[in-house]
Amino acid sequence: MPAREYVTAARKPEPPMPASVAPDPYITRRRITWTAVCAFLGASVLMFIRFFFPRALFEPGTTFRIGQVSDFGLGVDERFRQSHRVWVVREPDRLFVILAKCTHLGCTPNWIESENKFKCPCHGSGYDMEGRNFEGPAPRPMDRAHVEVDSEGQVVVDVSRLFVCPPNGGCEFNHPQSFVTVSGGRG
């Protein structure tokens, strides 16, 4: 008896996918690996560079212009408290600049216009409109900054040069560079 022959239907071979469509798994894996390696190296380099730029607060300069004397009305001007931590005080005959720093432990007092005084929120020290302490634990008036009028008539403040008024005498508030006269000249 002849061996039975099985005839199988010849399967039609599928046409090969174009090279541009069929992803090569080896190449794909290699790409993923290299992408991860490059990302890791990039992050490492960035962190290394960041090391040379420490997180530092860049404070405003110590010398700055505040405008002309005539730009200020009588009383306490708070325009520069946020940006430079100072108040500008204009009196009938002079203008001076108070550093907004309590002389007790360094908090920033608030100007309370209705009570015509500065009040420190930390321990309650009070200062009058000229920054002179009259209540609470503050040992002396708040310091004043160096001021001068430049050639363009602008008042220039330098908070790196302060005038102090110690409780035991030697007050510097009449120093000619601790204020400017309202006419723009020196007092």
Ligand code: FES
């Ligand atoms: S810091 Fe102002 S009263 Fe203490």
